[in-house]
Amino acid sequence: MAVDDCGRQINPLLVQGQVHGGIAQGIGQAMVEGVEYSEDGQLLTATLMDYAMPLASELPVFELDHTITLTPVNPLGVKGVGEAGTIGSTPAVAAAVADALNVAHVDMPFKAEKLWKIIHQQ
Amino acid sequence: MSVPAAFDYHSAKSVDEAIALLQQYGDDAKVLAGGHSLIPSMKLRLAQPAHLVDLGKISGLSYIREESGAVAVGAMTTYTTIEHSDVLRRYFALLPEGVAMIGDQQVRNRGTIGGSIAHSDPAADLPGIVQALRADILVQGPNGVRTVKADDFFMGMFETALQPDEIVTEIRFAIPAARTGSAYMKLANKASHYAVTGCAAVVTLDGDGTCSSASVVITGASEKATRANAVEAALVGKKLDEATVAAATAHAADGLALLGDIHGSREYRAQMSAVMARRAILKAAERA
Numbered sequence: 001m002a003v004d005d006c007g008r009q010i011n012p013l014l015v016q017g018q019v020h021g022g023i024a025q026g027i028g029q030a031m032v033e034g035v036e037y038s039e040d041g042q043l044l045t046a047t048l049m050d051y052a053m054p055l056a057s058e059l060p061v062f063e064l065d066h067t068i069t070l071t072p073v074n075p076l077g078v079k080g081v082g083e084a085g086t087i088g089s090t091p092a093v094a095a096a097v098a099d100a101l102n103v104a105h106v107d108m109p110f111k112a113e114k115l116w117k118i119i120h121q122q
Numbered sequence: 123m124s125v126p127a128a129f130d131y132h133s134a135k136s137v138d139e140a141i142a143l144l145q146q147y148g149d150d151a152k153v154l155a156g157g158h159s160l161i162p163s164m165k166l167r168l169a170q171p172a173h174l175v176d177l178g179k180i181s182g183l184s185y186i187r188e189e190s191g192a193v194a195v196g197a198m199t200t201y202t203t204i205e206h207s208d209v210l211r212r213y214f215a216l217l218p219e220g221v222a223m224i225g226d227q228q229v230r231n232r233g234t235i236g237g238s239i240a241h242s243d244p245a246a247d248l249p250g251i252v253q254a255l256r257a258d259i260l261v262q263g264p265n266g267v268r269t270v271k272a273d274d275f276f277m278g279m280f281e282t283a284l285q286p287d288e289i290v291t292e293i294r295f296a297i298p299a300a301r302t303g304s305a306y307m308k309l310a311n312k313a314s315h316y317a318v319t320g321c322a323a324v325v326t327l328d329g330d331g332t333c334s335s336a337s338v339v340i341t342g343a344s345e346k347a348t349r350a351n352a353v354e355a356a357l358v359g360k361k362l363d364e365a366t367v368a369a370a371t372a373h374a375a376d377g378l379a380l381l382g383d384i385h386g387s388r389e390y391r392a393q394m395s396a397v398m399a400r401r402a403i404l405k406a407a408e409r410a
């Protein structure tokens with residue numbers, strides 16, 4: 001569930017699309033995305049065969065809502081919505097993982113092996 | 123590097139012509155099937171064949187036929203065709219199930235069973251599956267056709283029993299005994315969807331549910347898909363309940379020269395091999 005405020009919505013469908021994409025990007029950052037180097041400095045995630053991105057098939061259905069607070073600084077009252085979804089989605093996943101594992105903090109991305117190690121050290 | 127080195131392209135019209143071209147160009151030639159392993163490695167210039175011999179235009183290398191106690195699958199049959207084959211689904215659940223987990227739809231539309239096994243990628247799915255099914259691999263060369271048992275075909279990382287002038291033409295699966303079930307489970311690399319580790323299992327039960335034969339192969343965890351003999355021995359003669367299967371698979375990765383990389387450490391691969399093996403065997407037993 002995501003609630004955003006971009007001021008006046010000129011095209012609500014585009015707003016929803018931007019929020020969907022932003023949520024996915026934020027979940028990707030939390031769960032799978034990460035640039036990794038070997039000890040001698042070689043990039044190990046140089047292609048999409050090694051650098052994981054979030055896929056639509058792995059994401060839940062999003063429920064969206066909004067408030068509309070017009071900005072006074074332009075005549076239309078519009079604010080940006082590009083990547084707005086990322087602001088909330090990354091910390092929401094991070095908080096859920098920390099809560100589920102009952103730990104204060106886990107470094108992103110939450111790859112399966114990392115979580116497995118935390119679970120089994122407890 | 124994202125562009126391959128220059129090469130000559132040959133479209134063979136028959137298997138004999140393809141073999142003749144392989145003989146003519148020797149080490150400078152490579153066979154092209156679906157291209158979904160070969161082309162990426164040419165783009166990275168890990169492979170730089172001067173001649174590509176395309177099997178794509180040869181008619182009669184793509185088929186699934188039930189004949190005399192076996193199902194024969196042509197080497198150029200794509201994953202998508204295998205995934206939707208009723209005859210394969212009926213006899214060998216793990217084969218359509220396993221190919222459905224390969225990469226994405228574009229890869230499955232182009233990639234072929236012959237190409238996958240000829241490539242022997244340690245993280246590929248089919249090498250484990252064809253071994254678990256104890257398939258026969260038909261290989262054609264200048265001196266005719268020979269049959270290689272799947273167990274003898276995979277020699278190492280990107281290494282098979284194929285000679286440079288030989289082509290895989292067919293993979294044959296014996297129709298299983300009654301009360302045989304099979305399953306494939308894999309932990310997929312989140313980026314490519316190749317197996318970090320996977321397990322292909324085939325079990326046969328007798329009248330009272332005792333396991334009379336078991337075939338279990340682990341893929342992804344080490345340099346090649348490898349049969350887990352100790353796991354198989356611990357299953358035969360037993361009822362395959364949760365506790366028995368968990369005990370039999372706890373050390374499924376013992377003896378493997380485990381790989382470790384950013385997608386999974388050695389320790390993680392060992393543990394997940396045990397988990398995949400347990401799940402695959404229980405699922406296979408449930409289907410038997």
Ligand SMILES: Cc1cc2nc3c(=O)[nH]c(=O)nc-3n(C[C@H](O)[C@H](O)[C@H](O)COP(=O)(O)OP(=O)(O)OC[C@H]3O[C@@H](n4cnc5c(N)ncnc54)[C@H](O)[C@@H]3O)c2cc1C
Pocket residue numbers: 152153154155156157158159160161162177197198223224225226229232233234235236237238240241243245246247248284288289290291314315316317
């Ligand atoms: C994005 C992506 C994701 C992938 N994910 C997976 C995955 O999850 N699991 C998986 O198992 N694979 C995966 N693959 C690899 C894919 O399955 C390839 O299709 C397969 O490894 C090779 O089959 P091919 O038909 O494409 O062969 P090609 O790439 O054309 O050939 C591969 C090699 O085999 C040789 N060869 C091909 N056919 C024959 C033959 N009949 N006789 C002798 N030699 C032959 C070629 O000379 C070459 O050396 C992925 C590939 C990509 C690009």
